[in-house]
Amino acid sequence: MYHLIHLAMNLNLSKLTIAAFRRKTLLYGIFMFLLLLASQSLWAQSAAEGKKLYQTCKTCHTIGGGRLVGPDLKGVTERREEDWLIKFINNSQEMIQAGDPTAVELFNDYNQVPMPPNNFSDDEVRSILKYIEVVGEGGSVEEATAEKETQPQAEAEEPTAEKTTAEQAKDEIDKEITQRMLERSRNYSPVFWISLLLIFLSIFDLVITRLIKARFVHVVIILIGVIIVTEITVREAIALGRQEGYSPDQPIWFSHQVHVQQNKIDCKYCHHIAEDSKYAGIPSPDLCMNCHNVIREGSRTGKEEIAKIHDAIENNEPIKWIKVHNLPDHVFFSHAQHVNVGQVECQECHGPVEEMHRIEQVKDLSMGWCINCHRKAEVVNFESNAFYEAYVKLHEELKAGDIQKVTVEDIGGNDCQKCHY
Amino acid sequence: MKLKRYIFNLLAAAGLLIMITSCDHDRNHPGWVYMPDMMYSVPYDAYSPNPVFSDSITMQPPVKGTIARGRKPYPFERTFQGQQQAGKELENQLEVSEDILREGKRQYDIFCAICHGEQGKGEGHLYTSKLFPAKPTSLVDDYVQNKPDGEIYHVITLGSLSGLMGAHGPQIKPEDRWKIVHYVKHELGKSN
Numbered sequence: 001m002y003h004l005i006h007l008a009m010n011l012n013l014s015k016l017t018i019a020a021f022r023r024k025t026l027l028y029g030i031f032m033f034l035l036l037l038a039s040q041s042l043w044a045q046s047a048a049e050g051k052k053l054y055q056t057c058k059t060c061h062t063i064g065g066g067r068l069v070g071p072d073l074k075g076v077t078e079r080r081e082e083d084w085l086i087k088f089i090n091n092s093q094e095m096i097q098a099g100d101p102t103a104v105e106l107f108n109d110y111n112q113v114p115m116p117p118n119n120f121s122d123d124e125v126r127s128i129l130k131y132i133e134v135v136g137e138g139g140s141v142e143e144a145t146a147e148k149e150t151q152p153q154a155e156a157e158e159p160t161a162e163k164t165t166a167e168q169a170k171d172e173i174d175k176e177i178t179q180r181m182l183e184r185s186r187n188y189s190p191v192f193w194i195s196l197l198l199i200f201l202s203i204f205d206l207v208i209t210r211l212i213k214a215r216f217v218h219v220v221i222i223l224i225g226v227i228i229v230t231e232i233t234v235r236e237a238i239a240l241g242r243q244e245g246y247s248p249d250q251p252i253w254f255s256h257q258v259h260v261q262q263n264k265i266d267c268k269y270c271h272h273i274a275e276d277s278k279y280a281g282i283p284s285p286d287l288c289m290n291c292h293n294v295i296r297e298g299s300r301t302g303k304e305e306i307a308k309i310h311d312a313i314e315n316n317e318p319i320k321w322i323k324v325h326n327l328p329d330h331v332f333f334s335h336a337q338h339v340n341v342g343q344v345e346c347q348e349c350h351g352p353v354e355e356m357h358r359i360e361q362v363k364d365l366s367m368g369w370c371i372n373c374h375r376k377a378e379v380v381n382f383e384s385n386a387f388y389e390a391y392v393k394l395h396e397e398l399k400a401g402d403i404q405k406v407t408v409e410d411i412g413g414n415d416c417q418k419c420h421y
Numbered sequence: 422m423k424l425k426r427y428i429f430n431l432l433a434a435a436g437l438l439i440m441i442t443s444c445d446h447d448r449n450h451p452g453w454v455y456m457p458d459m460m461y462s463v464p465y466d467a468y469s470p471n472p473v474f475s476d477s478i479t480m481q482p483p484v485k486g487t488i489a490r491g492r493k494p495y496p497f498e499r500t501f502q503g504q505q506q507a508g509k510e511l512e513n514q515l516e517v518s519e520d521i522l523r524e525g526k527r528q529y530d531i532f533c534a535i536c537h538g539e540q541g542k543g544e545g546h547l548y549t550s551k552l553f554p555a556k557p558t559s560l561v562d563d564y565v566q567n568k569p570d571g572e573i574y575h576v577i578t579l580g581s582l583s584g585l586m587g588a589h590g591p592q593i594k595p596e597d598r599w600k601i602v603h604y605v606k607h608e609l610g611k612s613n
Contacts (some may be wrong), residue, residue: 246452318477
């Protein structure tokens, strides 16, 4: 628009002074303005093209956003010569091998991670450089300015929104879990103590004070009281030693819901030793770096929580995760046996982990629970797995059709010494 | 007088009982157990803290230079030259078979598909949902398909040169890495 107005003004001007100027000058003037216009639009166009091509670069570089895998590109056109840049962008390794001092220095500064060779034409590289210039300066190309404007805005908005959602999410989960805890244990202790007190009072009255003359009142109160007290005691006694509902605060606010349900990462990606080991494995911080070397800000928790992993690696300190699913020491349990051979899904024992922000023990992990599953669960690959060949009788029965399936119990899964030794 | 003493005694007993037996259901507390000496392991477990070592880790890394039984140390470095050398010197010892491709696919789906996509086109969920900013390399294009097996194995083991793909050697066993290489070359490469 701006240029068009200029052109129009120029034309008006030309009309007014047409007599004073010769034809040639007029033509020359128009030509110059057209050229300017064309070069301006060309410039914008090439920056726009550069933006497209820049997609390749942005995985490792930022413009004014600090160091990533490679250096920040803001002002790169001032730091280096254009010819050098064209050469380096297309084949940095060649330059390093040739011993170009700047290239070698850069290479060493950035942990000797080579920049992959590109196949850009010189003009394409120039358009990328133009785009970098435009964005680095704040931008005068429409597209570039538009992007520049939206970026800080989005950044300004996000942190506040994140904070509230993070807090909200935390609060909601806390509420949900305490609710579940209450429902399950239904804190019976007041009922327990009131009925105990009533029993004592009625015995007291029966023997010493004798305020109530009718004896059956005492008897009824004592009987009901004893039933209630016994019931609650038995319940609590069974629950003792089981950790159902145990959901401790972890050192890092790590969410399985985000990683499994939202990001769709397989359980075994992180718990990769589950198939071969007694333990499912707590992933080392190095493994987190497969993604979090780039992703340093969470959509819910901001930068703080992810920074804890980086700190752990830098300071070489273990992250003290709290183990949630504990079995007594006198029970042997192996993940390899269940995940690999038995092909049991993680969720069967650990509950809907993919829905949990903070991990919680859902199943009681009691012996009865183990035994029940062993009774029902069918042995996987009983016929094809050579390990089971020793069970000759079971094979015969299966072939004869006497039994439909072979359960874990059939092959001795419920023998004492299978788990206790 | 007698009565008062009785009442006092009773209340004291009740109070004591409450103190001893009250059950606290706190999500931060694993709860009480019957026999702690049978519940908690006396020897240090793999993941339990250890007072013997200064960094309190039971699973101490083996002495530097230790070679695990049945394994070979990996001689190549995460450099351009190292990768090319791995491509020249390493060979896939496994023969392509249905079982190996099936297992390769299973491993691929666990460890690779999240970024490189189930079809191997570099359109995994983490990229398409814009959670991870960089486009993962397409494994079905000529660029990867023309690389020797050893180079693909090298990248799985130590990660990519750009540093965007991390080292997956610690996660995936060597034989499984070779199975993935087979799967990438013989099934993904052919179906696309």
